[in-house]
Amino acid sequence: MTNMRVKNGLLLTMAAASVFLLSGCFQTQAQPSGSAVPSDTASASSSPSASASSTPASSGSATPSSTGTTPSGVALCKAGSLTASVDSTGGGAAGSVYMKLILTNSGTQPCVLNGFPGVSLTSGPAGDPIGAAAARDDLQPVTQVLLAPGKAGFAQLRYTQAGNYPECTQAPAAGFRVYPPEDTASLFIPQQYTACSNTNINLLTVQAFQAG
Numbered sequence: 001m002t003n004m005r006v007k008n009g010l011l012l013t014m015a016a017a018s019v020f021l022l023s024g025c026f027q028t029q030a031q032p033s034g035s036a037v038p039s040d041t042a043s044a045s046s047s048p049s050a051s052a053s054s055t056p057a058s059s060g061s062a063t064p065s066s067t068g069t070t071p072s073g074v075a076l077c078k079a080g081s082l083t084a085s086v087d088s089t090g091g092g093a094a095g096s097v098y099m100k101l102i103l104t105n106s107g108t109q110p111c112v113l114n115g116f117p118g119v120s121l122t123s124g125p126a127g128d129p130i131g132a133a134a135a136r137d138d139l140q141p142v143t144q145v146l147l148a149p150g151k152a153g154f155a156q157l158r159y160t161q162a163g164n165y166p167e168c169t170q171a172p173a174a175g176f177r178v179y180p181p182e183d184t185a186s187l188f189i190p191q192q193y194t195a196c197s198n199t200n201i202n203l204l205t206v207q208a209f210q211a212g
Helices: 002-030 039-046
Strands: 082-087 096-105 111-114 118-122 144-147 152-160 170-179 187-196 204-206
Touching (some): 096 170, 118 187
Antiparallel strands (some): 096 152, 111 144, 118 170, 152 204
């Protein structure tokens, strides 16, 4: 009887030990591993963003600022410090007259002509424009023309004879009203021409200013 109890006790002890060992193995296998996160994830998050590097760097504008100066700091030429004239010795062809529209710096400081003048035929120094203003001719590239005091720049101006247009409603013009580039004040040049009051007819074309 005693031997039977001893044997039963040993069997129970061995069974309990087996259960304990199996439980430990199961817990070891179920434990999540710390190496499950890829190592390159952390390095990617610490590197600079690709979208930040794709933003283009801003560049300085070459156009004059709102203060009326160029990037070099020289002021734009204004009507109050300019005198205007035309040179019509360029001749003409096919019913057109070619002339140089000349602006001279009559001030005491250098200034810059930058681009196209505004030009129209008018009935007088204080008269309204007649017909369409001059159309721009892009044949001459736009450059900044620096005028020292007493120096001049010119723009090629073409006038087409009003008689070339049968539908033209003709009107006498006393001269040209000229606006320097980027200026709201104007100059008047006395010249006798025939204008068209039709605003859909362009008798005038003008190029950008060049150095004289």
